[in-house]
Amino acid sequence: MKALVIGGAGFIGSHLCEALLAEGSRVVCVDDFSLGTADNISHLSENTDFILYEKDASVLKNLEEVFEKEHPDHVFHLAANSDIQASALNPEVEYKNTYTTTFQILCCMRKFKIKKLFFASTSAVYGDKKDVILDENTSALSPVSYYGAAKLGSEALISAFSYMNDMETLIFRFPNVIGPKLTHGVIYDFLRKLEKDPQRLQILGDGEQTKPYIYVSDLIDAIILLKDKGERNPVLYNVGTKGATSVTAIADIVCGELGLSDVQYDYTGGQGGWKGDVPKFRYCTDKIQSMGWSAKYSSDEAVRKAVKNNIKR
Amino acid sequence: MKALVIGGAGFIGSHLCEALLAEGSRVVCVDDFSLGTADNISHLSENTDFILYEKDASVLKNLEEVFEKEHPDHVFHLAANSDIQASALNPEVEYKNTYTTTFQILCCMRKFKIKKLFFASTSAVYGDKKDVILDENTSALSPVSYYGAAKLGSEALISAFSYMNDMETLIFRFPNVIGPKLTHGVIYDFLRKLEKDPQRLQILGDGEQTKPYIYVSDLIDAIILLKDKGERNPVLYNVGTKGATSVTAIADIVCGELGLSDVQYDYTGGQGGWKGDVPKFRYCTDKIQSMGWSAKYSSDEAVRKAVKNNIKR
Numbered sequence: 001m002k003a004l005v006i007g008g009a010g011f012i013g014s015h016l017c018e019a020l021l022a023e024g025s026r027v028v029c030v031d032d033f034s035l036g037t038a039d040n041i042s043h044l045s046e047n048t049d050f051i052l053y054e055k056d057a058s059v060l061k062n063l064e065e066v067f068e069k070e071h072p073d074h075v076f077h078l079a080a081n082s083d084i085q086a087s088a089l090n091p092e093v094e095y096k097n098t099y100t101t102t103f104q105i106l107c108c109m110r111k112f113k114i115k116k117l118f119f120a121s122t123s124a125v126y127g128d129k130k131d132v133i134l135d136e137n138t139s140a141l142s143p144v145s146y147y148g149a150a151k152l153g154s155e156a157l158i159s160a161f162s163y164m165n166d167m168e169t170l171i172f173r174f175p176n177v178i179g180p181k182l183t184h185g186v187i188y189d190f191l192r193k194l195e196k197d198p199q200r201l202q203i204l205g206d207g208e209q210t211k212p213y214i215y216v217s218d219l220i221d222a223i224i225l226l227k228d229k230g231e232r233n234p235v236l237y238n239v240g241t242k243g244a245t246s247v248t249a250i251a252d253i254v255c256g257e258l259g260l261s262d263v264q265y266d267y268t269g270g271q272g273g274w275k276g277d278v279p280k281f282r283y284c285t286d287k288i289q290s291m292g293w294s295a296k297y298s299s300d301e302a303v304r305k306a307v308k309n310n311i312k313r
Numbered sequence: 314m315k316a317l318v319i320g321g322a323g324f325i326g327s328h329l330c331e332a333l334l335a336e337g338s339r340v341v342c343v344d345d346f347s348l349g350t351a352d353n354i355s356h357l358s359e360n361t362d363f364i365l366y367e368k369d370a371s372v373l374k375n376l377e378e379v380f381e382k383e384h385p386d387h388v389f390h391l392a393a394n395s396d397i398q399a400s401a402l403n404p405e406v407e408y409k410n411t412y413t414t415t416f417q418i419l420c421c422m423r424k425f426k427i428k429k430l431f432f433a434s435t436s437a438v439y440g441d442k443k444d445v446i447l448d449e450n451t452s453a454l455s456p457v458s459y460y461g462a463a464k465l466g467s468e469a470l471i472s473a474f475s476y477m478n479d480m481e482t483l484i485f486r487f488p489n490v491i492g493p494k495l496t497h498g499v500i501y502d503f504l505r506k507l508e509k510d511p512q513r514l515q516i517l518g519d520g521e522q523t524k525p526y527i528y529v530s531d532l533i534d535a536i537i538l539l540k541d542k543g544e545r546n547p548v549l550y551n552v553g554t555k556g557a558t559s560v561t562a563i564a565d566i567v568c569g570e571l572g573l574s575d576v577q578y579d580y581t582g583g584q585g586g587w588k589g590d591v592p593k594f595r596y597c598t599d600k601i602q603s604m605g606w607s608a609k610y611s612s613d614e615a616v617r618k619a620v621k622n623n624i625k626r
Contacts, residue, residue, distance in 0.1 A: 088477065095416050103404075127476075143472050144476040145477075149469040150470075152469035153467075156461070159455040160456045160458055
């Protein structure tokens with residue numbers, strides 16, 4: 001199998017490239033290194049089954065060159081802006097990096113008759129549903145972030161392209177994904193802040209924001225297990241983990257692992273960390289569990305493990 | 314009130330411009346005449362409360378000029394590709410004319426702090442749900458046309474922009490809209506075909522496609538009634554009518570009104586008229602009826618009325 005991993009040098013993408021190589025696939029990686037890094041995939045560069053194209057996937061011509069040359073069997077689309085806080089200031093980032101990239105990938109798949117697609121979507125498509133336990137049939141999706149909007153728009157495009165071109169597509173909606181090589185997010189931020197000042201920690205919001213955090217290897221296991229289960233009417237799974245972790249609990253774990261005590265927490269206040277943040281949500285993962293997958297790590301365990309392997313030694 | 318009607322020279326847009334002028338609003342119309350026509354609005358050109366800009370609304374600079382100069386209070390966004398069959402051959406049309414236009418309009422509203430938005434969406438966002446009666450809480454929306462996908466993506470964008478920028482937004486999802494000045498669709502096609510050959514009529518599909526058709530004045534009444542009822546979490550209504558009309562029944566009505574008998578119907582066969590067509594659907598309109606609106610014309614009445622006023626005399 002020849003896999004095309006778009007966004008393959010990113011945090012999740014680089015772990016997926018590794019896993020696909022490990023199971024014997026050839027891997028073509030496309031990344032523009034805007035969020036992904038050469039460092040994330042440098043250990044794969046000697047592998048003869050791994051090819052890297054440094055290209056912006058939102059530009060049709062760039063993608064066409066890769067499709068023309070490589071003729072992949074299976075596209076794994078993980079290219080997007082993944083920093084919700086950043087795009088809150090500039091929605092153009094989502095229009096270009098998230099939605100347009102999806103559109104151009106689908107146009108290439110249509111043109112080159114590539115039939116298998118995996119798409120990385122997000123819990124942000126649901127919007128802020130308060131106490132509703134989110135499952136794949138939750139209705140009236142109303143994203144509150146430009147990021148969630150561009151991902152939901154991408155899902156809609158995939159639905160139409162899949163139907164019109166007889167593709168087999170699989171969509172995962174995942175919450176916060178953490179693990180080695182984090183590039184942003186609350187754990188990343190706390191570690192950076194405490195490095196500068198180990199006595200005080202600024203915490204966005206009231207610290208009560210409580211979300212499920214999934215460890216990246218659990219997510220990768222789920223992709224590998226189900227990647228060939230796509231259908232013309234896209235098959236959609238929430239991918240999550242047991243429990244959820246509050247931001248204050250994360251701060252405690254980070255301080256604990258750094259061996260810091262008596263750190264003063266300065267809360268900026270308010271329910272969400274920033275505008276467009278969904279402060280609390282709960283995730284139903286019964287559907288994917290019925291397929292034989294479940295996360296090895298609970299949310300709290302995932303946080304502790306990710307903190308450990310993101311501390312600079 | 315100064316209304317900005319984008320797509321204001323189109324089939325629905327031009328009727329809306331008329332209605333807004335009639336209730337005393339000033340109307341700024343933007344249209345690129347790709348589907349709209351100068352003819353549709355020529356009778357408004359003498360009205361000093363009516364201003365026309367012939368511009369492509371998918372280009373940010375064009376829109377910014379209009380917003381800068383006119384500072385509208387309320388945006389009515391009806392600009393889109395509206396010909397599903399056409400975009401089935403070229404999804405780029407939906408990316409540019411439907412999705413990108415929505416994005417640029419929202420960016421201008423954000424920049425110029427315009428808070429009120431009406432958006433014309435469609436039953437095509439639901440996809441082909443077979444026997445499900447479609448209401449606003451129908452879940453797992455999975456459009457089968459590029460048109461439906463771009464409209465659902467637009468709804469998602471509107472949700473996020475509305476939340477992030479405290480807008481008041483109203484979204485109507487309507488099925489087939491008919492009335493004077495049709496530019497495409499089954500009635501338009503049948504009239505053109507029978508003009509050429511009054512003895513035979515080619516009918517796409519098996520003729521059993523059965524959908525609700527709403528008369529344009531009913532739709533305009535609903536927009537005028539509810540236009541100020543938008544909220545930050547977009548208020549969404551299915552707008553429909555009683556009953557539904559099959560394609561063969563439409564052919565019978567068209568032939569009857571043209572005074573033709575014994576026309577031979579040649580069916581192309583298959584359930585849908587074209588790939589991406591949703592052959593049958595039923596629409597729940599309880600929510601909008603609870604707001605005091607209902608359609609004057611049933612689907613069959615709307616078809617007959619639209620046939621009458623589209624016959625060239």
